[in-house]
Every structure is written in structure tokens, then in C-alpha cells.
Amino acid sequence: xxxxxxxxxxxxxxxxxxxxxxxxxxxxxxxxxxxxxxxxxxxxxxxxxxxxxxxxxxxxxxxxxxxxxxxxxxxxxxxxxxxxxxxxxxxxxxxxxxxxxxxxxxxxxxxxxxxxxxxxxxxxxxxxxxxxxxxxxxxxxxxxxxxxxxxxxxxxxxxxxxxxxxxxxxxxxxxxxxxxxxxxxxxxxxxxxxxxxxxxxxxxxxxxxxxxxxxxxxxxxxxxxxxxxxxxxxxxxxxxxxxxxxxxxxxxxxxxxxxxxxxxxxxxxxxxxxxxxxxxxxxxxxxxxxxxxxxxxxxxxxxxxxxxxxxxxxxxxxxxxxxxxxxxxxxxxxxxxxxxxxxxxxxxxxxxxxxxxxxxxxxxxxxxxxxxxxxxxxxxxxxxxxxxxxxxxxxxxxxxxxxxxxxxxxxxxxxxxxxxxxxxxxxxxxxxxxxxxxxxxxxxxxxxxxxxxxxxxxxxxxxxxxxxxxxxxxxxxxxxxxxxxxxxxxxxxxxxxxxxxxxxxxxxxxxxxxxxxxxxxxxxxxxxxxxxxxxxxxxxxxxxxxxxxxxxxxxxxxxxxxxxxxxxxxxxxxxxxxxxxxxxxxxxxxxxxxxxxxxxxxxxxxxxxxxxxxxxxxxxxxxxxxxxxxxxxxxxxxxxxxxxxxxxxxxxxxxxxxxxxxxxxxxxxxxxxxxxxxxxxxxxxxxxxxxxxxxxxxxxxxxxxxxxxxxxxxxxxxxxxxxxxxxxxxxxxxx
Amino acid sequence: xxxxxxxxxxxxxxxxxxxxxxxxxxxxxxxxxxxxxxxxxxxxxxxxxxxxxxxxxxxxxxxxxxxxxxxxxxxxxxxxxxxxxxxxxxxxxxxxxxxxxxxxxxxxxxxxxxxxxxxxxxxxxxxxxxxxxxxxxxxxxxxxxxxxxxxxxxxxxxxxxxxxxxxxxxxxxxxxxxxxxxxxxx
Numbered sequence: 001x002x003x004x005x006x007x008x009x010x011x012x013x014x015x016x017x018x019x020x021x022x023x024x025x026x027x028x029x030x031x032x033x034x035x036x037x038x039x040x041x042x043x044x045x046x047x048x049x050x051x052x053x054x055x056x057x058x059x060x061x062x063x064x065x066x067x068x069x070x071x072x073x074x075x076x077x078x079x080x081x082x083x084x085x086x087x088x089x090x091x092x093x094x095x096x097x098x099x100x101x102x103x104x105x106x107x108x109x110x111x112x113x114x115x116x117x118x119x120x121x122x123x124x125x126x127x128x129x130x131x132x133x134x135x136x137x138x139x140x141x142x143x144x145x146x147x148x149x150x151x152x153x154x155x156x157x158x159x160x161x162x163x164x165x166x167x168x169x170x171x172x173x174x175x176x177x178x179x180x181x182x183x184x185x186x187x188x189x190x191x192x193x194x195x196x197x198x199x200x201x202x203x204x205x206x207x208x209x210x211x212x213x214x215x216x217x218x219x220x221x222x223x224x225x226x227x228x229x230x231x232x233x234x235x236x237x238x239x240x241x242x243x244x245x246x247x248x249x250x251x252x253x254x255x256x257x258x259x260x261x262x263x264x265x266x267x268x269x270x271x272x273x274x275x276x277x278x279x280x281x282x283x284x285x286x287x288x289x290x291x292x293x294x295x296x297x298x299x300x301x302x303x304x305x306x307x308x309x310x311x312x313x314x315x316x317x318x319x320x321x322x323x324x325x326x327x328x329x330x331x332x333x334x335x336x337x338x339x340x341x342x343x344x345x346x347x348x349x350x351x352x353x354x355x356x357x358x359x360x361x362x363x364x365x366x367x368x369x370x371x372x373x374x375x376x377x378x379x380x381x382x383x384x385x386x387x388x389x390x391x392x393x394x395x396x397x398x399x400x401x402x403x404x405x406x407x408x409x410x411x412x413x414x415x416x417x418x419x420x421x422x423x424x425x426x427x428x429x430x431x432x433x434x435x436x437x438x439x440x441x442x443x444x445x446x447x448x449x450x451x452x453x454x455x456x457x458x459x460x461x462x463x464x465x466x467x468x469x470x471x472x473x474x475x476x477x478x479x480x481x482x483x484x485x486x487x488x489x490x491x492x493x494x495x496x497x498x499x500x501x502x503x504x505x506x507x508x509x510x511x512x513x514x515x516x517x518x519x520x521x522x523x524x525x526x527x528x529x530x531x532x533x534x535x536x537x538x539x540x541x542x543x544x545x546x547x548x549x550x551x552x553x554x555x556x557x558x559x560x561x562x563x564x565x566x567x568x569x570x571x572x573x574x575x576x577x578x579x580x581x582x583x584x585x586x587x588x589x590x591x592x593x594x595x596x597x598x599x600x601x602x603x604x605x606x607x608x609x610x611x612x613x614x615x616x617x618x619x620x621x622x623x624x625x626x627x628x629x630x631x632x633x634x635x636x637x638x639x640x641x642x643x644x645x646x647x648x649x650x651x652x653x654x655x656x657x658x659x660x661x662x663x664x665x666x667x668x669x670x671x672x673x674x675x676x677x678x679x680x681x682x683x684x685x686x687x688x689x690x691x692x693x694x695x696x697x698x699x700x701x702x703x704x705x706x707x708x709x710x711x712x713x714x715x716x717x718x719x720x721x722x723x724x725x726x727x728x729x730x731x732x733x734x735x
Numbered sequence: 736x737x738x739x740x741x742x743x744x745x746x747x748x749x750x751x752x753x754x755x756x757x758x759x760x761x762x763x764x765x766x767x768x769x770x771x772x773x774x775x776x777x778x779x780x781x782x783x784x785x786x787x788x789x790x791x792x793x794x795x796x797x798x799x800x801x802x803x804x805x806x807x808x809x810x811x812x813x814x815x816x817x818x819x820x821x822x823x824x825x826x827x828x829x830x831x832x833x834x835x836x837x838x839x840x841x842x843x844x845x846x847x848x849x850x851x852x853x854x855x856x857x858x859x860x861x862x863x864x865x866x867x868x869x870x871x872x873x874x875x876x877x878x879x880x881x882x883x884x885x886x887x888x889x890x891x892x893x894x895x896x897x898x899x900x901x902x903x904x905x906x907x908x909x910x911x912x913x914x915x916x917x918x919x920x921x
Binding site for chain 1: 775778779782783785786803804805806807808810811812813814815854858859861862863865866882883886887888889890894897898918919
């Protein structure tokens with residue numbers, strides 16, 4: 001029919017039809033795009049709410065442990081566990097540290113095929129490390145320790161705030177969060193070139209956690225730092241913190257990769273993290289820091305603090321004793337309390353400005369409140385220290401001991417103020433409204449508004465703040481009248497296809513120029529549509545897990561709407577009840593199609609049936625109380641964190657006794673009744689080889705949520721897409 | 736200027752819009768719309784509306800530019816011309832600055848929902864058959880791309896690319912029945 005007719009003839013003849021057809025397709029396409037955008041938004045919202053509520057949970061946990069410190073009674077069992085938790089490798093002189101971190105005895109075997117390092121490092125070796133890691137090699141622990149030791153020496157010479165300039169028309173490249181995603185760092189080096197004398201780099205914190213190659217990223221960054229100390233700059237992020245690392249994967253990664261020397265590596269890293277500079281100022285005009293600012297941020301104060309006292313931003317600072325010999329002793333505030341003051345009693349309101357309140361209230365407190373307790377503690381500490389002091393004076397032959405902490409309240413205020421400054425710097429987020437309020441979502445730092453930015457920039461004579469800390473879909477985002485730039489360099493952060501990463505180039509004109517990218521090895525075979533679909537499925541899976549984990553609370557909430565005990569609630573009530581329990585601020589109504597399939601014809605929801613849909617399947621759990629299992633599941637992150645804290649020698653194992661103690665702690669935290677019998681049952685199941693110790697990883701791996709809906713979806717996805725894509729979906733264990 | 740002049744981009748409008756092909760289409764009057772949505776539906780729309788609301792204080796307002804997207808996200812598929820019409824034919828610069836509150840949006844949405852002729856599967860296939868030169872159930876991908884980018888309410892190159900990604904077989908042909916199913920399956 002169409003053979004001999006010329007294209008333009010045919011076109012003319014059918015033009016009306018052709019146009020109509022085109023319009024039809026275009027309409028449908030635009031509808032598809034709008035719906036996809038909608039789903040992308042709530043998918044994002046799901047991941048972000050869960051991420052932030054995880055961070056909040058972490059901080060709450062720490063508050064809780066601090067609360068316990070104040071409220072234990074000398075006779076209780078918990079005391080041992082807590083002192084066990086808080087005691088670190090305590091009083092140690094520098095010389096002892098050096099011996100502890102010595103790498104010289106570590107032999108590198110013949111068969112080792114990874115890179116060898118010879119100090120002082122050369123650029124060829126740094127580049128060699130990048131290549132080696134690209135080829136999945138691992139650096140031997142001897143070299144790791146050596147590298148870290150050299151890095152530590154270097155950081156100790158750096159100020160809190162680095163000041164650099166873009167003179168000689170050098171452009172500086174600034175990168176945001178990397179979170180252990182080596183692929184993104186490799187992509188940046190590929191696109192932008194590696195650090196060199198002509199190519200300075202600044203990395204803005206959060207190098208570790210979540211991704212699987214955190215240690216490799218650190219090694220690369222430190223290597224280039226050692227080769228080009230004036231061209232490579234690192235700022236501290238809130239994840240450069242061993243307490244956060246316990247929860248978010250870095251600790252686990254190091255222990256897994258370095259079975260023999262992992263503990264030492266982690267210890268040394270703890271020190272290095274505390275010595276990381278806090279911020280960088282470029283050309284006296286652009287401030288680069290990880291989290292943000294607050295209405296009290298003062299660069300003057302930040303310049304003066306002893307930053308290495310803040311090993312973790314989540315805990316009050318360490319105290320330093322300086323003895324005549326010039327060496328120093330690091331000890332924990334807590335150490336003093338536990339070590340010497342056996343008859344510690346909680347003092348009355350003289351010391352504590354306000355009453356501590358009931359057990360429940362600590363859940364709502366932010367770290368700011370926690371700092372109130374430090375003030376009180378110091379007074380007690382001083383007493384304890386005086387007692388110690390006398391012992392030291394007797395031993396020392398020359399000058400008397402000097403205390404860096406004095407008794408008057410000025411100094412405790414100082415410490416508190418300093419702590420807040422650092423916390424704000426590492427944890428804050430910008431908001432669109434004016435003002436400055438505590439950041440309750442994350443649990444630390446604050447939300448600061450455009451007026452605070454304006455005021456801060458004026459006061460310090462700056463023109464731009466570059467920060468990271470928040471994932472952005474395009475890898476970067478301006479706010480506050482383009483005076484604040486958020487920069488995020490970990491692409492596909494929430495899931496494959498979720499976001500791009502970006503880095504910034506800043507020349508002498510100080511106008512930021514953004515380059516975006518997205519690591520694609522996982523997405524290569526998937527279309528845009530499929531990768532967006534994957535992310536959505538992933539988010540929904542995570543959400544379903546969360547919902548299941550709150551089953552009892554949800555059932556309670558539903559029952560309130562079901563006065564006739566029919567087991568049914570209306571859609572409206574379902575959405576309201578779910579939000580009242582989950583507090584995630586998600587558009588539940590919009591997502592109900594994905595979350596609930598068992599609707600009756602009149603649009604009501606059979607909630608018991610719904611939970612059957614979401615059920616957890618796990619072998620051999622029938623004899624364990626279901627609500628206990630649910631609690632375990634819901635708080636698995638917290639549980640894992642506590643385990644790792646308890647496992648002070650970082651061996652990956654804890655004893656049955658510690659396990660029991662941990663459970664008791666958790667039950668107090670959750671205000672739940674857990675019988676000893678239930679705990680024993682659990683311990684027995686988990687200690688598979690009955691040797692009295694529990695493998696933490698094995699325990700945590702046992703939680704896998706498989707539910708009918710996911711299986712159905714896997715089936716459905718087989719029918720979508722073209723033949724080439726199906727095989728990829730098939731192999732993917734995440735689907 | 737000419738009395739009979741149509742306001743919209745000319746040939747694009749006739750196909751599916753609710754207003755018949757008259758030389759002059761009347762202004763859209765929101766007060767003339769009676770709402771027929773159920774309370775349940777209205778709650779649903781509120782949820783979605785909130786997701787699009789980007790005002791700093793959550794004032795339940797969206798920009799004119801977002802209106803079309805929201806209507807489409809809720810399941811309708813109006814043409815751009817129809818959207819401009821129900822918004823009262825705003826100037827291009829108004830699209831990002833003028834706001835709609837929820838009630839105004841509801842009227843607009845209701846009006847669009849009442850419109851008939853949304854395009855069935857058959858309409859679609861018929862439309863694509865126009866480009867099926869050999870009458871064998873397939874169209875040339877290249878031709879389709881060209882059409883989508885040059886006719887009707889033109890799509891941008893990247894939009895065309897996204898739509899057509901992985902749809903063509905090794906010869907560059909698309910089986911249009913499958914293609915239509917694919918588009919309508921979102």
C-alpha cells in the first residue's frame with residue numbers, strides 16, 4: 001500500500017490523523033511522566049524519613065546510655081555492663097600508644113598480591129593504590145597502619161580551620177559525602193583527574209559508613225594527602241565518629257576485611273577522626289563545612305577549641321591531665337566516675353539545674369539537654385580528680401599537676417558551648433523559614449534559616465557556605481538565596497537510580513561550577529523506567545518491614561477505629577492510624593495501592609489480613625514469643641549497635657552473659673517486660689554451636705523479611721521490559 | 736485580531752478536548768463547575784496536593800506550572816492546551832509565580848475529569864497505524880520520533896528518548912500494539 005507513495009504525499013493525506021495520533025501519544029506520555037514523578041517523590045520521602053529516624057534513634061540510644069550512667073545503683077547488674085561499655089583503652093601514655101599502633105612486627109607474606117608502600121609516599125604509589133582498589137585488591141594491614149600513623153602525624157599539625165586560596169588561577173575541586181562508595185570516587189577522578197599540584201581537592205566529610213569500600217576511600221584520600229599536603233584538604237563529617245560507625249557499617253567493614261588487625265586500625269582511626277579539621281575557608285570568602293551553622297556559631301571559638309578532645313561529637317569531651325613529664329594522659333570523664341568514686345550517688349538539685357524527670361522523658365531529649373548533665377558531672381569529677389591528683393603529686397618530682405578544667409562555672413560553660421559549636425557544625429540542616437530550632441529529626445545540631453545565614457555571612461565577612469550532609473537528587477542544591485550550597489557526591493545513595501552525585505569547581509572568581517554524574521555499573525542494562533521502578537520497589541520493601549515491625553502498635557491504633565470489632569477499618573481511618581504510629585509524614589493514602597491488596601469491595605481494609613500479607617518468615621522461631629520477635633526486628637539496628645558497643649575488643653563475638661545483659665538494657669529502654677525465660681530461649685537458639693558466645697553477624701543476618709507481596713512483584717516484573725532486561729532482574733538479589 | 740481566530744495552537748486542539756471544534760472557545764468559569772467527587776476522593780487529592788506543595792509554610796498552594804502535572808499524576812491526561820485553557824490562559828511568566836489553592840484546583844480537576852474522549856486503546860492503535868507503511872503492525876522508530884518531536888504538542892528530544900528507550904527492535908521497528916500497551920501500563 002505504501003510502496004510507491006512518497007513520504008510527503010502520504011503525510012499530507014494523513015496529516016489530520018497523524019497530528020491527532022501524535023497528540024494522543026504525547027498526552028499519555030505526559031501523564032506517565034507526571035505519575036512517575038509523583039512516585040519518585042514519595043519514594044524519596046520514604047528513604048529519607050527512615051534514614052533520619054535511624055540517626056535519631058542512634059542519638060536517643062546514646063542519651064539512654066548516658067541516662068543509665070546517672071541512675072544506676074551500685075548493686076545492680078547493669079553497672080558492670082555499662083562500665084564495660086564506657087571504659088575504653090584508658091589511661092595510656094603516648095609512648096604506649098605508639099607501641100600499640102606499631103606496624104613493624106607485621107610481616108607481609110610472599111603470596112600477598114596487593115600494593116606495597118614505601119614511605120615517604122610518592123604520587124606513583126598513590127595512583128597505584130587507586131588502580132589496585134579498582135581491581136578489587138586489598139591493602140595489607142601493615143601498610144594500612146603505617147599509612148595511618150603518618151596521617152595522624154600530619155593532622156596533628158593542622159589547625160581547626162584550614163585557610164586556602166585559589167591564587168595562580170588554580171581551581172579547587174570540592175566533593176561532598178562519599179559514604180564508602182568507591183565507584184563514585186573513581187568516577188570523579190576519571191572525569192576530573194587525580195589530585196596534583198595543579199589540581200587541589202577538598203573533601204567535605206562523611207567518607208565512611210553505608211557503602212562497602214569506606215576503608216579504601218580513606219586510604220586513597222590519606223595517601224594523596226601525604227603526597228600533596230598543601231593541595232588536599234579534608235573536613236570532618238558527622239560519620240567520622242566511631243560511635244556512629246558502630247551503627248552504620250564502617251566498624252563492621254574494617255573488622256571483616258582485617259580480621260587480625262582490624263581493632264588496632266579502628267583505634268587509630270578513632271584518633272585520626274578526632275584530629276580531622278573542622279572546616280575550610282577559601283579566599284576568606286567561602287566557608288566549607290560538613291553540616292552547617294546555627295545562630296550561635298562563632299568561627300573564633302571554633303578556631304580555638306581543642307578539637308581532638310571531641311573523639312565523638314555525640315559524647316561530652318574527654319578531659320586531659322598534663323603531667324610534668326610533658327606526656328599526657330587521656331582519660332574518660334566516665335572513667336573517673338567509675339574508677340574511683342565507688343559510692344557515687346545521684347546528687348540533688350544543687351548540681352542538676354533541673355530534675356531529670358521520669359524514665360520516659362529521655363526519649364524526647366536532644367543532646368543539648370544531655371549537656372546539662374555534664375556541668376553537674378564536672379563538679380563530681382573534680383572531687384575524684386583531686387583524690388587522684390594527690391597520688392600523682394606524690395609520684396612526680398618536679399612541677400605540680402595542672403588541670404585543664406577548673407572548678408568555676410565559666411569553664412564548664414565553655415566546654416558546653418564548644419561542644420554545641422562542634423555538634424552544630426557537623427549535624428545541622430538548612431530550612432526555608434527564618435530562625436534557628438533544634439534538629440529533632442536527626443537528634444543533633446539544628447535547623448537554621450536564611451536570616452541566620454545572612455547574619456553569619458555578614459559577621460564573618462563571607463559570601464557563600466558550601467556544605468554536604470544531605471542527599472540531593474541532582475547531587476547539589478542551592479538555598480537561602482543561593483548563599484548556601486549543598487553538595488552530595490554519593491550517587492545512587494538510597495538505591496540504584498535514586499540520585500546523581502556532584503562535585504564543585506571553584507576558581508578565583510569564587511563562582512561555583514557543578515559537575516554531575518551517576519555511577520552506572522548496576523544500571524547499565526536497565527532503562528530509566530526500570531531503575532526508577534526498582535528504587536520504588538526497594539523503598540516499599542523497606543517500608544513494609546517497618547510497618548510489620550510496628551504491628552502491635554498498629555493493631556492497637558486500628559482497634560480504636562473499629563469499635564464494633566469487625567476487623568475492618570475505612571481507608572481514611574487506616575491512613576490516619578498508620579501515620580499516628582509511624583510518624584513518617586508519608587502520603588499513605590496515595591501509596592495504599594502498593595501497601596494494601598486485601599481490600600473489600602466497599603473500600604474498607606481488613607487489617608488482620610493485611611498483617612498476614614506482611615508476615616516475617618524465619619525458620620525455627622515458633623517457640624519464640626512473636627511479640628519478642630517483632631521487637632527484635634523493629635529495633636535490630638539499635639540492637640546491633642548495642643552489641644558492637646558491648647563487644648569492646650571488636651572481636652565480633654559477645655558472651656551469652658553480655659547478651660543477656662544487653663537484653664535487659666534494651667527492655668528497660670523500650671519499657672518492655674521481657675522474662676528471663678524468653679531471653680534464655682533466644683540465647684539458646686542463637687548460640688548455635690553452644691560454645692557460650694554469639695556471633696553478632698550471624699544473628700543479624702537471620703533477619704530477612706520475605707512477604708507474599710514481594711514474591712508476587714518478582715513474578716510480575718518478569719512480564720515487564722524486554723528480554724535483555726529480564727535476566728538482570730532475575731539475578732538481582734535485592735528484588 | 737481576526738474575529739474568528741482560534742486562540743490555541745491550531746491543529747493540536749481538535750482531537751480530544753471536551754469543547755467541540757468551534758471557532759471560539761469560551762473562557763473557563765470555575766464557578767460553573769459542580770463538584771461530583773466523593774469525600775474519599777477529595778481526601779486522596781489532598782494527599783497528592785500536599786506532596787506537590789512546596790510553599791515554606793505548607794500553605795496548601797501550588798504554582799500554575801504544577802497544575803498540569805498534578806492532574807496527570809491523578810490519572811487524567813489532558814493536553815497542554817486544555818490545561819492552559821482551564822487556568823484562564825495565563826502568560827508564560829505567570830506559570831511559575833501565580834498560585835492555586837486546593838479549592839480552585841478541585842474545580843479545575845473536576846472539569847478535566849468530566850471531559851469525554853480520553854483516548855482508548857483502539858484510538859491509539861488507529862493513530863499509530865497511520866505510520867504503518869507496510870501494514871505489518873510495526874512502525875519505524877525513527878519516523879515516530881520525528882513525529883512526536885515535530886507535530887502536535889511537541890516533545891523534546893530527551894522526552895522522546897525516554898519514551899522510546901529500548902522499544903525498537905534491531906531493525907529500528909516498533910510493534911505498535913505492544914508499544915501502546917506499554918505506554919498505557921504506567
